[in-house]
Amino acid sequence: MDTASPVVLNLSSALPEVVLFLSGLVLLVVGALREGEGAKGLSPFAVLVLLVVAAMILGGGQTAMVSLGGHFIFDGFAAFTKVVILVAAALSLLLARDYLIDEKVDRFEFPLLVLFAALGMCMMVSANSFIALYMGLELQSLAIYVLAAFQRDTLRSSEAGLKYFVLGSLASGMLLYGCSLVYGFTGTLRFDTLAAGFAIQGERGIDLQIGALVGLTFVAAGLAFKMAAVPFHMWTPDVYEGAPTPVTAFMASAPKVAAIALTLRVLMQPFGEWTDEWRQIVVFISVASMILGAFAAIGQTNFKRLMAYSGIGHVGYALIGLAAGTAGGIYGVLIYLVIYVAMTLGTFACIMMMRRGGRYVETIGDLSGLSTRQPMMALALAVFMFSLAGIPPLAGFFGKLYVFMAAVDAGLVPLAVIGVVTSVVGAYYYLRIVKVMYFDEPTEAFDGPNGLGLRLVAAGTAVFTVAFILLPGPFLNAAQNAAAALMTTP
Amino acid sequence: MNAVQLLLFYILALVCTASAVMVIASRNPVHSVLYLILAFFNAAGLFVLIGAEFLAMVLVVVYVGAVAVLFLFVVMMLDINFVEMREGFLQYLPVGALVGIILLVELMLVGGSWALADRTEVAAAPATVVMVEPAAPVAVPPEGGETAVVARRVRAEEVTNTQMLGAVLYTEYFYLFQAAGAILLVAIVGAITLTLRERPATKRQDIGRQVRRRPFESVELRKVKPRAGI
Numbered sequence: 001m002d003t004a005s006p007v008v009l010n011l012s013s014a015l016p017e018v019v020l021f022l023s024g025l026v027l028l029v030v031g032a033l034r035e036g037e038g039a040k041g042l043s044p045f046a047v048l049v050l051l052v053v054a055a056m057i058l059g060g061g062q063t064a065m066v067s068l069g070g071h072f073i074f075d076g077f078a079a080f081t082k083v084v085i086l087v088a089a090a091l092s093l094l095l096a097r098d099y100l101i102d103e104k105v106d107r108f109e110f111p112l113l114v115l116f117a118a119l120g121m122c123m124m125v126s127a128n129s130f131i132a133l134y135m136g137l138e139l140q141s142l143a144i145y146v147l148a149a150f151q152r153d154t155l156r157s158s159e160a161g162l163k164y165f166v167l168g169s170l171a172s173g174m175l176l177y178g179c180s181l182v183y184g185f186t187g188t189l190r191f192d193t194l195a196a197g198f199a200i201q202g203e204r205g206i207d208l209q210i211g212a213l214v215g216l217t218f219v220a221a222g223l224a225f226k227m228a229a230v231p232f233h234m235w236t237p238d239v240y241e242g243a244p245t246p247v248t249a250f251m252a253s254a255p256k257v258a259a260i261a262l263t264l265r266v267l268m269q270p271f272g273e274w275t276d277e278w279r280q281i282v283v284f285i286s287v288a289s290m291i292l293g294a295f296a297a298i299g300q301t302n303f304k305r306l307m308a309y310s311g312i313g314h315v316g317y318a319l320i321g322l323a324a325g326t327a328g329g330i331y332g333v334l335i336y337l338v339i340y341v342a343m344t345l346g347t348f349a350c351i352m353m354m355r356r357g358g359r360y361v362e363t364i365g366d367l368s369g370l371s372t373r374q375p376m377m378a379l380a381l382a383v384f385m386f387s388l389a390g391i392p393p394l395a396g397f398f399g400k401l402y403v404f405m406a407a408v409d410a411g412l413v414p415l416a417v418i419g420v421v422t423s424v425v426g427a428y429y430y431l432r433i434v435k436v437m438y439f440d441e442p443t444e445a446f447d448g449p450n451g452l453g454l455r456l457v458a459a460g461t462a463v464f465t466v467a468f469i470l471l472p473g474p475f476l477n478a479a480q481n482a483a484a485a486l487m488t489t490p
Numbered sequence: 491m492n493a494v495q496l497l498l499f500y501i502l503a504l505v506c507t508a509s510a511v512m513v514i515a516s517r518n519p520v521h522s523v524l525y526l527i528l529a530f531f532n533a534a535g536l537f538v539l540i541g542a543e544f545l546a547m548v549l550v551v552v553y554v555g556a557v558a559v560l561f562l563f564v565v566m567m568l569d570i571n572f573v574e575m576r577e578g579f580l581q582y583l584p585v586g587a588l589v590g591i592i593l594l595v596e597l598m599l600v601g602g603s604w605a606l607a608d609r610t611e612v613a614a615a616p617a618t619v620v621m622v623e624p625a626a627p628v629a630v631p632p633e634g635g636e637t638a639v640v641a642r643r644v645r646a647e648e649v650t651n652t653q654m655l656g657a658v659l660y661t662e663y664f665y666l667f668q669a670a671g672a673i674l675l676v677a678i679v680g681a682i683t684l685t686l687r688e689r690p691a692t693k694r695q696d697i698g699r700q701v702r703r704r705p706f707e708s709v710e711l712r713k714v715k716p717r718a719g720i
Contacts, residue, residue, distance in 0.1 A: 014665070021668075021672060025675075028675075028679065068664065068665035069661070069662035069663060069664060069665060069666075070662075071663075071665050071666060072665055107683065109679055109682075109683040112679060113676070113679065113680070113683070116672065116675075116676045116679075119672065120672075123669060131666050132665065132666060132669070135666055135669035135670065135673065136669070138673050139669065139672055139673045139676060142673060142676050142677060142680060143676050143680070145680070146676075146679075146680035146683055146684060149684055150683070152683075152684055161684075210600050210603050211600050211601075214596075214597075214600050
């Protein structure tokens with residue numbers, strides 16, 4: 001019976017996913033049996049599982065391998081992005097603990113849903129066919145729809161969940177439609193087969209089938225929705241504002257990495273032959289996102305809404321590297337994503353420290369004069385704001401530097417120029433927060449002391465942001481290997 | 491396709507389209523659902539006609555048996571005023587129709603150009619590259635030993651598609667099958683998370699507690715003095 005094994009039992013490259021899934025099941029049973037325990041009982045285990053799996057990937061080999069009936073691929077690129085996703089998910093869980101207890105939504109499903117969302121994201125970045133892509137995406141989205149509506153007794157949270165669900169279903173529909181067109185016009189759903197076929201087609205000088213191009217456009221639209229890029233960003237501010245803050249922190253970090261990584265894989269591997277065809281789409285999305293992110297955030301008074309627009313802008317910057325379509329560009333995107341995740345989680349940790357009289361506040365005016373009351377928190381937030389604005393020598397500057405350099409190398413100078421200009425515009429609203437904290441009249445202090453998780457995440461990410469300039473070596477190497485892995489089709 | 495099949499196709503297709511139109515046109519929502527069931531049955535018939543008997547079966551079992559009946563329940567149990575819901579519905583028609591027409595024209599252009607390209611280029615040059623997935627072996631329990639691995643495309647002609655699906659669902663598509671399971675699990679967890687409410691005020695039967703109860707916990711004997719209450 002050993003003939004069955006090549007297809008079925010080769011789970012070794014998917015071991016991280018298997019471990020995540022099984023631990024999810026175990027935690028589900030434990031949570032259901034231990035009634036009234038809530039999230040605080042299970043969260044530490046979920047964090048542990050996420051970190052252990054990340055360590056497993058870090059410690060394991062990174063030889064490229066296609067397995068599980070050709071639907072699953074493990075390579076250096078998948079390994080790198082998975083580690084980022086898992087760590088981001090673990091940090092989001094750490095952030096959530098106190099918030100859930102304070103808001104009385106401390107239920108054991110929370111860490112579970114985060115765990116399953118992380119599983120979906122890992123499946124996304126390891127997808128080697130359009131079906132696998134869709135499965136991962138749906139698992140991730142479904143968990144996050146529920147998380148967005150987790151505070152089900154508040155109107156805003158339910159609204160956020162419903163809005164995200166309806167618009168997300170629409171995006172899934174577009175994505176599926178695109179997949180079906182690509183399948184209809186090429187005859188395969190697998191990325192490696194597509195890449196090989198397109199390579200031959202390119203050699204013979206045959207154009208991309210127009211139906212496949214339309215399909216690609218629909219797929220790109222669906223993915224743009226998931227990473228909240230203009231013109232598919234409409235849901236972002238409302239959902240970010242309405243969702244519980246730890247969920248917003250999660251949504252702004254890990255899923256964005258997964259969606260962008262998936263887009264990188266789809267465009268660079270199966271459609272790598274047609275860089276010229278999709279570049280205009282990516283350039284448009286990138287420019288539109290940067291401009292909207294820079295200008296729409298100016299008028300915002302709610303910090304979470306501001307972070308939504310900021311996130312839209314940052315997706316635009318990251319996509320500059322993809323538009324370049326070179327190994328250098330992919331390298332830039334990966335570095336950008338890691339730095340963005342660190343800055344975003346740090347900022348949201350600070351937002352969750354904004355608590356007055358037992359209630360969470362989230363307008364920028366509430367930060368007024370923070371530096372005199374809570375100097376450490378003000379300092380951390382200032383670091384994140386400077387870094388998000390891209391001011392050297394903080395990490396955010398290097399993220400932008402690498403993608404701009406890649407764009408210039410690829411001859412996309414106008415794109416880099418637009419990037420620089422929108423960064424300058426964007427710097428205004430980031431620096432306004434610093435000004436409010438340091439120069440405005442102090443108001444009432446925030447409640448203290450904050451939970452250990454919050455302080456840990458805020459301090460850790462702040463240190464990462466500041467110290468990035470000192471120790472980038474191993475990290476840059478890893479990103480370089482990941483980018484190289486994506487450029488070579490297995 | 492012989493004449494009988496052709497006739498069947500037109501009958502099924504016609505009834506299917508007509509009942510699909512009635513789903514959105516009929517005023518009574520219950521009628522809509524019934525028309526929907528009719529449409530499902532006809533679509534199942536169409537599937538049988540092209541030899542996809544498994545899909546036909548699933549369509550009837552899942553959509554008619556479960557989904558449509560569920561719809562019926564929802565429509566009947568929730569007292570939704572559909573006439574009220576429809577008010578102002580038509581104001582979106584111009585924009586919706588415009589988008590629909592643009593999309594239709596675009597798709598026709600795509601289809602047209604594809605059809606044209608096929609005819610003109612086939613003669614001149616190899617127009618398209620046929621992409622075939624690398625010979626995916628289907629695991630068939632070995633009987634002779636050497637013939638264990640059988641190419642899928644050869645067998646596809648000989649076996650029914652239910653058999654084919656069975657052969658690949660747990661082998662080649664094992665991963666996706668499990669992934670679908672994970673998605674359904676998350677859907678269940680999500681539905682429970684969002685809707686289950688613990689109501690501490692309501693009385694629930696706890697059989698364990700009932701069994702554990704002892705007489706001295708619930709019955710108290712007191713000496714009551716005459717002419718005095720407790």
